[in-house]
Amino acid sequence: MSHPAIRVQNVSKQYQIGTGGQSYGTFREAIVEAAKAPFRRMKAGEVPGGRENSFWALKDVSFDVERGEVLGIIGRNGAGKSTLLKVLSRITEPTTGRLEVRGRVASLLEVGTGFHAELTGRENIFLNGAILGMSRAEIQRNFDQIVQFAEVEKFIDTPVKRYSSGMYLRLAFAVAAHLEPEILVVDEVLAVGDAAFQERCLGKMEEVSRAGRTVLFVSHNMPAVRSLCSRAVQLVGGKLVRDGNSHEVVDAYLRLEGEGEGAERVWADPDTAPGDDQIRLLALRALGPDGRPAGHAYTSQPLTVEMEFDLRFLHSALCVGFELQTADGILLWRTYHNDGPQDEWPVLKQGVNRIRCTIPPGWLNHGNFMICPRVSLHCIKWIIVQGGEIAFSMTTDHARSPLWASTAEDRPGILAPELQWLAE
């Protein structure tokens, strides 16, 4: 195929924010502005007085998508992902730039667009299908499959306002799942619904990609992006900053997204450091065996977590420690300096303290992790319960068996301990 399915060329989208974003708001204001207009040059699409109140949701974005490719689009909230999809779907117009699209596009920016509570399931299937771009013949053809997929056979002639939220979602997704476009654009519809629903969504998307359709997939679900997409792009502040293999792009994104600038964080200014008048965190570090901060660690070596803090006055219920989380936010453990028997607690003093904790080798599997500081007065209150995280990545190399390949990421799981096996 000489021509890509989608070609995005230097696309930018500017929005007016604040009062400028409401255009004139009222006709009265418009008349006043119109009276002033001859004394001011207006460019098409711009709102007078709005120049200071504008921001670029997309800036100079360019990329191609080949036919049959599954492309992931990732980025923080507000990076411009949804805007990009909207421009692609012709819902909003680019301010500058150009897009070429080859093929019928169906956009799933929301599940259940156009559903009306008073209409029955049957009626909504037709309405929603028509809104999404299916012809009546297509809807009729797929009708039974849609109902079956949604598992709402018994309720198909009841008004949708009587449906449970699960049924509603299943029906809405069922209609969308039977779209047959050349290009499918999906925006985080997986974020809604229970785990079973999300499974089916993913399954259907896999089916679609296997059928050779081009798919653009925006999601915060990194494992899904990794598994479904061959390629991914990352948007930061409206700009395309990374484009490549989905595993690489996702990993790079997660490393920065750990909200830590690597494996060490130092707070020089006590006023902005986590904590309160009793205790202020000065530094948080993940150290390798050489005693230096280790952003990329190996599972065959111990990892030491060091917490440096300024303690104004002692308290018998003070607990200082951290939570270990995966980059996806799954909590592995919370540990405090006084978890052990009392005579083994590290002694804290007034002033600057530095305490350390070592994570033994051979516990963690490969992946990206976050250390989140946690400080509290036991059964009284939290002092540090969010913020201040550092991140590190683990590469598995502690496997001793020739059958456990240490470099490939084939062993699943967050932990990868080598357990003792014995024969009877």
Place this chain on the structure above:
Amino acid sequence: MTGQALAQRETTETGPGTSAPTVQVIEPARGWIGINWSEIWRYRELLYFLTWRDVKIRYKQTALGAAWAILQPVMTMIVFTIFFGRLAGLDKQTAVPYPIYVYVGLLLWTFFANSIANSGNSLVGSSNLITKVYFPRLIIPMATVGAGLVDLGISFLLIVPMMLFYKITLTWQVLLMPVVLAGTVLAAVGVGTLLSALTVAYRDFRYVVPFVVQLWMFISGVMYPTSMIGGKWRWVFFLNPMAGLIDGFRAAFLGVPLNLPTLLLSLAVSLALFLFGAAYFRRMERRFADII
């Protein structure tokens, strides 16, 4: 229209039910854009579904269902007959019995008034669609007018017994009916699309519209014969398209003398309103999703 820049250029078909690959170019448009009729044709099924949705919802939500479409003009007719006809003495001015004279006018007027009032709010009310799916936005106010046509069809049923009751016979002028109806649809779509686009940008319009519609009724010859308007400036009166169209509608059904020049003037104004409304809508369309 001159000075066109197309927001999208297509080399082959896209739209519901097609599977042929196309090249669609998306780039910023400037200035006045033409109406993409072929695209609207391709989305005709959606127009049908949205019209059907509006009608179905309205009838599901009211206790009387379809009868509601008849009640509005009938009750207005009764009130007018008592107060304008009898008490104000206008019933001596009409060539045919006052009730049916008023009813025929009301049929067309109710269609027009409801269409433009509902169209005005149609885009803002469909903001969930506009921000999430693409289809030619012109379909939304058009669907409102379509729903109005359905109501018109239902309220029309009462015409037949009324004509029998008042012993009105049809003349050849009934052939004018499609022409007048087409003219009214053009005027309704034109004003409706204009209002819907204006309401998106200036939210205070939705408060102005009901008031304007009320006043508009009084200058359209609904409850009095337009023959009462005389003098040099009579033609100004007929710049209001509904004045000439209502006259034409009455001529079609009641056999009252047809006033061709005024009908033609009203038709011309309707066409102009349609073209202007649709053009303004198209010009504003690209910003709807951003400001709605």
